[in-house]
Amino acid sequence: MQLYGIEIASRLLLGTAQYPSPAVLNAAIRACGTEIITVSLRREAAAGSGAGFWQGLQESGCRILPNTAGCHSVQEAVTTAHMARELFDTPWIKLEVIGHSDSLQPDVFGLVEAARILCNEGFQVFPYTTEDLVVGEKLLEAGCELLMPWGAPIGSGQGLRNPDGLRAMRAHFPDVPLIVDAGIGRPSDAALAMELGMDAVLLNTAVAKAGDPVSMAAAMAQAIKAGRTGFRAEPMPRRDMAVPSTPVLGLAELT
Amino acid sequence: MQIIVNAEPHEVIGATLADALAELGYTSPAIATALNGEFVSRAKRIDQKLTEGDRVEVLSPMQGG
Numbered sequence: 411m412q413l414y415g416i417e418i419a420s421r422l423l424l425g426t427a428q429y430p431s432p433a434v435l436n437a438a439i440r441a442c443g444t445e446i447i448t449v450s451l452r453r454e455a456a457a458g459s460g461a462g463f464w465q466g467l468q469e470s471g472c473r474i475l476p477n478t479a480g481c482h483s484v485q486e487a488v489t490t491a492h493m494a495r496e497l498f499d500t501p502w503i504k505l506e507v508i509g510h511s512d513s514l515q516p517d518v519f520g521l522v523e524a525a526r527i528l529c530n531e532g533f534q535v536f537p538y539t540t541e542d543l544v545v546g547e548k549l550l551e552a553g554c555e556l557l558m559p560w561g562a563p564i565g566s567g568q569g570l571r572n573p574d575g576l577r578a579m580r581a582h583f584p585d586v587p588l589i590v591d592a593g594i595g596r597p598s599d600a601a602l603a604m605e606l607g608m609d610a611v612l613l614n615t616a617v618a619k620a621g622d623p624v625s626m627a628a629a630m631a632q633a634i635k636a637g638r639t640g641f642r643a644e645p646m647p648r649r650d651m652a653v654p655s656t657p658v659l660g661l662a663e664l665t
Numbered sequence: 666m667q668i669i670v671n672a673e674p675h676e677v678i679g680a681t682l683a684d685a686l687a688e689l690g691y692t693s694p695a696i697a698t699a700l701n702g703e704f705v706s707r708a709k710r711i712d713q714k715l716t717e718g719d720r721v722e723v724l725s726p727m728q729g730g
Contacts, residue, residue, distance in 0.1 A: 425728075425729060425730030426728045426729060426730075427728040427729050427730045428728070428730075429728070435728075448729050448730055449726055449727065449728065449729045450726075450727045450728065450729025450730075451697065451724040451725070451726065451727060451729075452724060452725065452727035453671040453672075453722070453723065453724060453725075454671070454691065454693065454696050454723045454724060454725035461693045461694075461695045461725065461726075463726055463727065463728065464695045464725070464726035467726065476729070477729050477730070479729055479730065485702060486702075489699050489702055489703060489704050490724075492697075492704035493697035493698070493699060493704055493724055494697070496697050496704075496706055496707060497695065497696070497697040497724070497725075497726060498726070564730070565730075592730075614730035615730065
């Protein structure tokens, strides 16, 4: 998979928040083999609170994808992106412009506007969006080279609320990398996303809040690999009725 | 003069953003700054004049999803 011209082998992107400890986070990163981890920016306490965390991330060897989580306006998101670019020394930005504080649904109008500004400034934008095809087109027009549709509200663990919408996205944007971002709860959710033809999955809470985050990170990686292989193997069509799998021809008459 | 840093009021003597940060103990290299909602790069902090009531944000890397 290529993301902004960079070859990425692992199709799992992992968030770094809410783990029981930094050691568990690092073990989860190793267990799932992710190459891309998401991070954020928050207010610094004068004691240098963020420096230790940042050093640990650099030692992971992963590419850093900073986010604009919590931004509700275009200006907040753009300023946060500028700060992230300097701090993390990367043109990558996971662009979130949040519309509702309860559902954390993206404000797609603000998202497109912020994406246009940032792409023009040379950022490589990973937009957190819905499955809306028109919004997807506008984001690509703005300069985004990939799309990150939600599976379900952030942190909800509901899985894929609208598989048909994701399937339609895959058909409509056959050559655009599609990464399901948010809502994954279980390995089967991640596998389904991949079976639908998504290129990758970004998840955080499903691993961080599992009883055993390290095992869950490994399980997610396995599910994503299985789903991807299944997609490429072209699953059979569903049928309404049973069809015998054992040949009927040559069946004995024993009555 | 009084400025607002990360939503807390502070009295500072320094006239520039770089001076104020040093004065308030923000010495970590792993910080990024904004003034009144606009990004101020590391290189520009030394020339960035402050005025009474300015709102400064000092952010650092944090866990995120």
